[in-house]
Amino acid sequence: MKFAKDTLMVLNQPKILVVGATGKFARWVIPELMRRDAVVYALVRNDARAAVARSLGVAKVFIGDLRNTDSLAEATRGMDGVFHIGPAFTPDEAAMGIAIVEAAERSGVKKFAFSSVNQPTNTRLKNHASKIPVEEA
Structure with a gap:
């Protein structure tokens, strides 16, 4: 089977899903991943966010919910x-x-990056404490 050079490049590029891709911070990750030759996918919660993700240049958008395992x-x-x-x-x-x-x-995802906080053990801050179980997972 013969492939064009561009096709081979795409086959070798890592496929990265960015969760919350249009949020305040995650949206800055997308261009950096693309600069590093990753094919970037986005998980967003609705059509309005999907349009924003597409404008950022992601390859595909998944509309979903972090509470929905399917x-x-x-x-x-x-x-x-x-x-x-x-x-x-x-x-x-x-x-x-x-x-x-x-x-x-x-x-079977090989790599998982979790953007946490500097002091998740500062449990007086509920938004910090909520990171601990995710870090453990």
Whole structure:
């Protein structure tokens, strides 16, 4: 079978899913991953966010919910890596983070990057404490 050089490059590029791709911080990860020759995918929660993700240049957008294991399974399937930053101050942020970690594991994702906080053990700050279970997962 013969492939064009561009086709071979795409086959060798890592496929990275960025969770929360249009958020305040994760949106800055996308251009850096693309600069490093990754094919970037986005997991967002609705059509409006999908349009923003497309404007950032992602290869494909998955509309899903961190509380829905089926949408996480679909988004992580075939990915080489996942970059996750949880939705801060969400009461079930830890459960959502664990869900994406578990979906990535089930899908055979090789690398998982979690954007946490500097002092997750500062449990007086609820948004910091919610990172501990995700880091453990």
